Amino acid sequence: MRLVTPALVVYLMADDGVADLAAAAVEAGATAIELGIPYSDPLADGPTIQRAGQRALDAGMTPSRALAVLAEIDRRVDVPLIPMTYGAIVEAYGVERFCADAAAAGAEGLIVADIPPEESAPLRDAAGGAGIDLIHLVAPTSREERLRAAAGLSRGFVYLVASMGTTGARERLDDRLAGLIGRTKAAAGATPVIAGFGISRPEHVRAVLAAGGDGVIVASAAIDALDEGGAEGFATFVRSLAGALA
Amino acid sequence: MIGTHQPDSLGRFGAFGGRFVPETVMAALDELQAAVNEALADPAFHAERDALARDFIGRPTPLYYAERLSEAVGGAQIWLKREDLNHTGAHKINNAVGQALIARRLGKRRIVAETGAGQHGVAAATVCARFGLDAVVYMGLEDTRRQRPNVVRMHMLGAELVPVTAGAGTLKDAMNEAIRDWIASVETTHYMIGSAAGPHPYPLLVRELQAVIGDEARAQLLDRAGRLPDAVLACVGGGSNAIGMFHAFRDDDVRLIGVEAGGDGAQLHAATLGGGRVSILHGSRSYVLADGEGQVLETHSISAGLDYPGVGPEHAHLKETGRAEYVPETDEAALVAFHRLCRLEGIIPALESAHALARAERVAASLPPAAIVLVCLSGRGDKDVDAIADREAVR
Numbered sequence: 001m002r003l004v005t006p007a008l009v010v011y012l013m014a015d016d017g018v019a020d021l022a023a024a025a026v027e028a029g030a031t032a033i034e035l036g037i038p039y040s041d042p043l044a045d046g047p048t049i050q051r052a053g054q055r056a057l058d059a060g061m062t063p064s065r066a067l068a069v070l071a072e073i074d075r076r077v078d079v080p081l082i083p084m085t086y087g088a089i090v091e092a093y094g095v096e097r098f099c100a101d102a103a104a105a106g107a108e109g110l111i112v113a114d115i116p117p118e119e120s121a122p123l124r125d126a127a128g129g130a131g132i133d134l135i136h137l138v139a140p141t142s143r144e145e146r147l148r149a150a151a152g153l154s155r156g157f158v159y160l161v162a163s164m165g166t167t168g169a170r171e172r173l174d175d176r177l178a179g180l181i182g183r184t185k186a187a188a189g190a191t192p193v194i195a196g197f198g199i200s201r202p203e204h205v206r207a208v209l210a211a212g213g214d215g216v217i218v219a220s221a222a223i224d225a226l227d228e229g230g231a232e233g234f235a236t237f238v239r240s241l242a243g244a245l246a
Numbered sequence: 247m248i249g250t251h252q253p254d255s256l257g258r259f260g261a262f263g264g265r266f267v268p269e270t271v272m273a274a275l276d277e278l279q280a281a282v283n284e285a286l287a288d289p290a291f292h293a294e295r296d297a298l299a300r301d302f303i304g305r306p307t308p309l310y311y312a313e314r315l316s317e318a319v320g321g322a323q324i325w326l327k328r329e330d331l332n333h334t335g336a337h338k339i340n341n342a343v344g345q346a347l348i349a350r351r352l353g354k355r356r357i358v359a360e361t362g363a364g365q366h367g368v369a370a371a372t373v374c375a376r377f378g379l380d381a382v383v384y385m386g387l388e389d390t391r392r393q394r395p396n397v398v399r400m401h402m403l404g405a406e407l408v409p410v411t412a413g414a415g416t417l418k419d420a421m422n423e424a425i426r427d428w429i430a431s432v433e434t435t436h437y438m439i440g441s442a443a444g445p446h447p448y449p450l451l452v453r454e455l456q457a458v459i460g461d462e463a464r465a466q467l468l469d470r471a472g473r474l475p476d477a478v479l480a481c482v483g484g485g486s487n488a489i490g491m492f493h494a495f496r497d498d499d500v501r502l503i504g505v506e507a508g509g510d511g512a513q514l515h516a517a518t519l520g521g522g523r524v525s526i527l528h529g530s531r532s533y534v535l536a537d538g539e540g541q542v543l544e545t546h547s548i549s550a551g552l553d554y555p556g557v558g559p560e561h562a563h564l565k566e567t568g569r570a571e572y573v574p575e576t577d578e579a580a581l582v583a584f585h586r587l588c589r590l591e592g593i594i595p596a597l598e599s600a601h602a603l604a605r606a607e608r609v610a611a612s613l614p615p616a617a618i619v620l621v622c623l624s625g626r627g628d629k630d631v632d633a634i635a636d637r638e639a640v641r
């Protein structure tokens with residue numbers, strides 16, 4: 001993946017009109033776009049992303065249409081694109097076909113929130129075959145062996161879960177964040193470590209970078225900014241986080 | 247002690263099971279597995295469980311020959327394993343007591359649970375009161391309406407009840423929220439799952455804790471009738487009473503029949519093994535009622551405890567290997583069986599269990615009088631009487 005670090009990855013839910021937002025995000029300083037493919041029962045997601053996903057499903061979004069949306073974003077921006085979804089969606093589509101179609105649509109990476117390293121072999125093979133990076137996650141609760149397994153198997157970057165719980169904007173990140181970043185960096189070698197879950201303020205971005213992290217993923221807070229302030233509020237919010245990257 | 251029919255090292259029964267959960271809870275599943283292995287190998291754990299089973303739950307539960315029902319059906323003898331006579335009124339307490347002991351071993355004082363019919367919620371609230379633990383129970387809004395007596399009981403027992411409005415407000419939605427709570431609170435909280443579903447080691451743990459049903463029934467029947475049954479039946483929601491009943495008969499020459507919710511008999515049902523496809527739900531690979539794109543479908547059953555689009559992975563394996571059969575019974579058939587048991591035997595069954603009874607009658611009718619059909623009467627119907635009275639007054 002052509003990930004520029006320090007990275008600001010902005011998550012958007014696949015929905016009609018989202019290509020404009022992706023372009024606005026990149027214009028405002030996003031260095032990669034994560035595109036959520038909605039699933040009916042997203043266990044790792046809190047209220048904001050659940051709502052966004054349900055809106056998309058109600059409007060008729062499907063996995064194939066989401067990949068078409070991804071291709072549309074790919075025509076508009078020149079940053080890495082990373083679809084994010086759940087195992088049930090990828091398997092129903094067909095693991096190999098999904099990876100091939102995602103790659104053809106411009107994906108450079110893939111995040112599947114409920115497929116841990118011990119279950120990810122088929123997905124790793126398919127992603128590798130299609131030339132996209134399968135990203136694994138580490139969490140504040142991950143023990144050393146799990147952390148090493150996830151970091152070792154991750155391609156593109158390691159997704160570091162920065163707060164306990166589901167996705168959602170938070171005032172404070174996990175107290176163990178700095179230590180976790182240090183341990184993950186040590187296990188990941190040259191692979192970048194990007195923190196997400198709860199990131200919602202410039203000081204979060206600075207804290208991640210100060211601890212040695214290579215960037216952040218912002219999801220719920222970006223969607224909240226969009227819901228509250230429209231496209232303009234969204235762009236202002238992304239710019240405020242991008243300002244903290246320097 | 248864990249015996250035969252073990253899952254593999256990744257927690258798979260054949261192609262089903264495993265762990266499909268966010269990384270945040272993976273360490274807790276490892277810890278749980280270690281605690282379960284230790285507990286099951288510890289005579290002190292079994293001694294405490296046995297004492298609670300006897301003095302708190304009221305085990306062994308009776309095995310009852312339903313003579314008038316058998317006569318009315320006109321075929322095989324129908325025998326009922328009376329899990330309805332357990333403390334709190336269903337088999338769910340067998341699992342809740344065991345998991346409370348495990349939570350204590352883990353040093354966790356907060357419990358989250360999901361509930362559909364409210365029987366597991368009541369069982370969780372009960373053991374939390376008994377062991378001085380905090381209980382938070384998630385229940386779909388629709389289920390809080392149709393199983394209101396259990397809502398009242400949970401409050402009285404001191405549990406915090408959280409109504410869930412997402413989706414159809416039924417068991418699947420409650421389970422989503424219980425798991426999301428656990429992802430945030432996993433370091434201090436034990437997730438007390440109510441069925442033989444979820445990520446490894448839950449399906450195995452719940453089976454081991456419910457296996458007492460079949461172990462007792464098998465010994466009781468050998469003692470009373472001098473022989474094994476021809477068929478064993480149980481209703482299947484997530485599959486805990488069924489796996490608890492079937493497990494003892496796995497290696498016997500006995501038909502195992504799981505009865506799913508057939509709903510309206512057409513489009514609206516919760517017959518996951520009958521009409522579903524292999525997918526991932528709530529942390530494990532199994533059959534799921536989902537569309538071709540992987541989205542989980544809405545289900546319907548008159549019985550809240552069976553109204554669930556997933557099923558425990560070991561049942562998927564038993565289906566795939568042909569060792570057990572899974573068949574549907576409709577809302578209407580369950581209601582007919584419900585009333586028949588009330589009138590002929592003086593037993594008011596849970597609507598969930600009434601599905602198993604409906605099929606047991608059909609199976610019994612096809613067999614000679616010397617044959618024996620054993621049914622898990624998983625719970626009593628106190629929770630259902632208001633909803634049934636309302637429904638039938640409307641007509």
Ligand SMILES: Cc1ncc(COP(=O)(O)O)c(C=O)c1O
Nearest residue numbers: 365483484485486487551624625
């Ligand atoms: C009485 C009774 N039977 C059966 C069930 C279904 O659960 P399982 O399939 O786990 O036994 C329930 C669930 O609420 C129940 O209350």
